[in-house]
Amino acid sequence: MVNRTRIYAVSYLNSRALTYGLEHGGLDHGFEILYDIPSECARQVRTGGAPAGVIPSIEYARAGADYAIVPEIAIASDGPVGSILLFHKVPVRRIRKVAMDTSSRTSVALAWIVLEEKYGLGFDSFDHPPDVSAMLESADAALVIGDPALEYTDRPEPRLDLGEAWRELTGLPFVYAFWAGKDGGLTPGEVERLIASKEQGVSALDEIAELHAGNRSRPTSFYASYLKDNLAYVLGDRERSGLMEFYGLAHARGLIPDVPELRFYPRQ
Numbered sequence: 585m586v587n588r589t590r591i592y593a594v595s596y597l598n599s600r601a602l603t604y605g606l607e608h609g610g611l612d613h614g615f616e617i618l619y620d621i622p623s624e625c626a627r628q629v630r631t632g633g634a635p636a637g638v639i640p641s642i643e644y645a646r647a648g649a650d651y652a653i654v655p656e657i658a659i660a661s662d663g664p665v666g667s668i669l670l671f672h673k674v675p676v677r678r679i680r681k682v683a684m685d686t687s688s689r690t691s692v693a694l695a696w697i698v699l700e701e702k703y704g705l706g707f708d709s710f711d712h713p714p715d716v717s718a719m720l721e722s723a724d725a726a727l728v729i730g731d732p733a734l735e736y737t738d739r740p741e742p743r744l745d746l747g748e749a750w751r752e753l754t755g756l757p758f759v760y761a762f763w764a765g766k767d768g769g770l771t772p773g774e775v776e777r778l779i780a781s782k783e784q785g786v787s788a789l790d791e792i793a794e795l796h797a798g799n800r801s802r803p804t805s806f807y808a809s810y811l812k813d814n815l816a817y818v819l820g821d822r823e824r825s826g827l828m829e830f831y832g833l834a835h836a837r838g839l840i841p842d843v844p845e846l847r848f849y850p851r852q
Contacts, residue, residue, distance in 0.1 A: 587614075588614050588615060588616040589615050590615075590616045590633070590635070591616070591618070591634055591636050592618050592620060592628045592629065592636075592637030593618070593625065593637065593638045594620070594621070594622050594638045594659075594730075594761060595619040595620055595621060596621075596622075597792070597793075597796050597807060597810070597811070598667060598810075598811075598815055600785065600792045601786055601815075602638060602657060602659070603617055604781060604784055604785030604788055604792060605780055605781030605782070605783070605784030605785060606778075608791075609780075609784040609785075611777055611781055612777075613777045613781075615774070615777075618634070621687040621688070621730075622640045622687055622688035622690070622761060623640065623643075623686060623688055623689060625637040625638055625639055626639040626689075629643075629764070629765050630643070635765045635769030635770065636764065636770050638659070638761050638762065638763055639761060639762070639763075639764050640690035640760065641690050641760060641762065641827060641830065642689050642693050642830075642839070642840060643764075644764050645835075645840040645841075645842070646689075646840055649767075651764050651766065651767065652764065652766075652767045652770075652847045652849045653763065653764045653819070653847065653849065654775055654778050654779070654848070654849055655779070655851065656779050656782075656819055657762055657778065657779060657782045657817060658759045658760075658761070658762045658817060658819040659760045659761045659762070660758060660759045660815070660823050661747040661751075661758055661815055662816060663747060663751045663814075664748040664814060665745060665747030665748070665760075665814050665815070666733075666734065666745065666810050666813075666814040667729060667730055667734050668691050668727075668729050668745070668746040668747055668760070669728055669729075669733045669736070669743045670682070670695060670726070670727050670743060670744040670746060671716050671726045671728065671736070671739065671743045672724060672726075672741065673720050673724060673725070674724045674725075676699075676705075676744060677703055678724065679699065679703075679707055679725045680706075681707060681709070681722075681723045681725075682695065682699075682707055682708070682725045682726070683709070683712040683720070683722060683725070683726045684709050684712065685727050685729050686711045687714065687729055688729055688760070688761075690760055690761065691729045691760070693830075694750060694830070695727050696709075697753075697830070697834065698744070698753060700837070702749055707724075710722075710723070712726070714729070714730075714733070716739060720741070734807075734810065750826075754826065754829050756825055756826035756829055757816065757826040758826055759819065759823050759826055759827040763778055770849050772849070772851055773852060775850070775852075776851060779851075782817055786817055789808060789811040789812055790804070792807075793805075793806075793807035793808035824846060827846070828843070831843045
């Protein structure tokens with residue numbers, strides 16, 4: 585039996601472009617791909633369940649070990665992201681309690697930074713599963729991320745798109761997640777296959793949207809627009825600048841122990 589390299593990928597639609605070539609593009613690879621929410625992907629990498637995975641960007645700074653990033657790949661936005669939403673029942677500047685979907689600690693940290701830095705707010709927060717109605721029974725605002733946030737976009741409450749708020753605050757893109765793992769956990773050949781998989785996925789966003797829409801109430805065009813208009817899959821110079829700005833602001837608030845250096849896996 586051939587040993588396969590286990591990797592964890594985020595189960596949300598926003599990461600399907602990253603694994604498309606591995607799952608549907610005919611790429612010859614030796615990966616075993618498992619899917620879960622972002623925080624669980626990070627836990628699996630941290631505890632040795634997999635050498636690498638798609639992890640929230642803040643987890644790289646909290647790793648406490650030598651991690652490396654797969655170059656050229658990210659889940660990012662340069663403006664409204666459409667799936668990191670803070671629903672609120674009072675005006676933003678009157679928010680005093682926030683229910684947080686903790687599926688990704690990056691989004692929680694982003695919410696803290698935006699509300700404190702952009703709006704000057706002091707508030708309390710608590711963890712809650714992503715159910716906006718239940719969250720707003722006990723809080724002024726509800727942070728919901730990923731696929732649940734997409735399905736809530738027709739709710740009547742006003743909402744703050746945190747990708748848009750970050751762009752207004754810093755003028756930079758925001759990087760939500762990327763492939764990363766233990767230094768040496770991926771070979772140069774495996775890194776190349778992950779990059780090739782993403783490139784195939786970016787060329788197949790309509791097909792990815794159609795597959796996702798299969799048993800959902802929204803049309804394929806809704807998900808295609810999200811993938812094409814809200815998300816970016818590159819980790820270029822501007823994205824790296826946005827990432828380092830995030831780390832600097834997170835460190836200033838005690839959300840991460842240090843501002844990490846960006847280290848990358850070597851390519852072939």
